Amino acid sequence: MIKFENVGLRYGVGPEVLSDLTFDIAPKSFQFLTGPSGAGKTSLLRLMLLALKPTRGLVKVFGKEASQIRRSQMPAIRRKVGVVFQDFRLLDHLTTYENVALPLLVRGKEEAQYRSDVTELLKWVGLGDRMHVLPPVLSGGEKQRAAIARALIDQPAVLLADEPTGNVDPPLARRLLRLFIELHRSGTSVVIATHDLVLMDQFDARRLVLNEGRLQIYG
């Protein structure tokens, strides 16, 4: 699904921030991406999202070599990848409901087709009563949940989540983890970048550990 071979990344003329990364994200797999702050987790997620081109090495996404994918094909590729950003990136002028529905809206779906799905997902992540408020009045945890719901709403083939439980309390973190596990069981490959060892201990999954730009894989 996503395949990296000897991938290296440097910004400008600086040292390599990621070196010799070789791994793949298999279909229907679940993995945690972890490592100390500044290890390059976000950069690696951006490489997987094709928002960044590596300095060297080969990246394949859905069987296609990334450098061979035409610009016109990018939106279709991106629609198969759900992303939860560390800083949420909710649109402040749209309601929680509209933010979560955004991926469906850009796909040209009518509201009647998705209203119940969006409502149910929002209820499940605990935002049922915050559906029609704007993000600036949501707490950090609520924004986090809205961002997760937006990434999940169209059931992507791959979910890339950057610290998705960073702003929520442990019970909610567990609940969100269960949501990711459920999503994984329904066929989505999940990559969760996290520092949270307690969270990782709750689910036996492959761990990709980044340290000083190099990757070690456990499990």
Place this chain on the structure above:
Amino acid sequence: MADRKLKTRPGIASNKAKVRKPPPSAATVPSSDTPPRYNLSSGRNIIPRETIIGQALSTVIIIMAFLACLTVGAVSIINQTASAWQSDISREVTIQIRPFDDVEMDNAVRQASRLVLTFDGIAKITALDAAGSARLLEPWLGSGLDLDELPVPRLLTVSTRPGANPDFAAIRSALEENVPGASLDDHRVWTDRLNAMAWTMVAIGLGVLGLVLVATVLTVIFATRGAMVGNRSIVEVLHFVGADGRFIAREFERHFLVLALRGSLIGGVASTLVFVILGLWAQFNQATPEADQLSALFGNFVVNWMGYAGIAAVVITIAILAAGTSRLTVMKQVGDLERYRRRTPE
């Protein structure tokens, strides 16, 4: 409650069948040729209107449209006035008969008149009598002039029939052969100068119009880029949730189309009002010297239907140009975002 719901599949699981489906195929994802509909139930715009439409840009478009429409109207007035001048001049030619020692002037005038009337397209000939010639020369030679003592040429005004095109070359040669001292002036020099002046004014007007349109396009490009920078985070989110360039471009294009249409309409109406007011002013001051001078220069100062059609065309052109320019600018910027390339860290 959450745990209980989880067992029955949370949130997204309400469409269980969909969850089990393979990733969206070309059949389920709308074709890139069919523009997706994107109406928010709240009626909000995905790109907030207030972040795009600045009062300054709106004013600039109004001014540009006003100038462009003024130019079109002025060109139309010049064009129709020059045509009227040319038509007036072309309808009359002048025959001049210079005095000869052994030629009796009145006979020469009659002979020239008879000769010219034999040609097609001639409506009438008016000979300027001695008193008329004296009046004509009075400003230079003073009053009480006895023309018999001076070798003053006689003038004949030849009027042509409307739409007729007499053979002036043949008339000229016939006069020169048969009437000693006669020459024909068909005002070609003046007509050519008027034509040259009119075309120069029209070319200058079109040049000004072109510059105004280019300035409008550049203004919209800068405004669109500014709006995209201001909405960069929104554009990026749309991009990451799978919106293509055309979807994002439509959001901006719509705003700029409305903005430009409104601005160019205001500018067009303002310029039309200017022409109407000037026309009324000229009409109400017909007998005054100022109005006479304006009338001599610009005819009756009325923009004809072609002028108003030109103003309407400018209004529509500015709106389309603004919308198209913003679309191309957004497409280019989003295309850059789509490009798989090395970037600096965020």
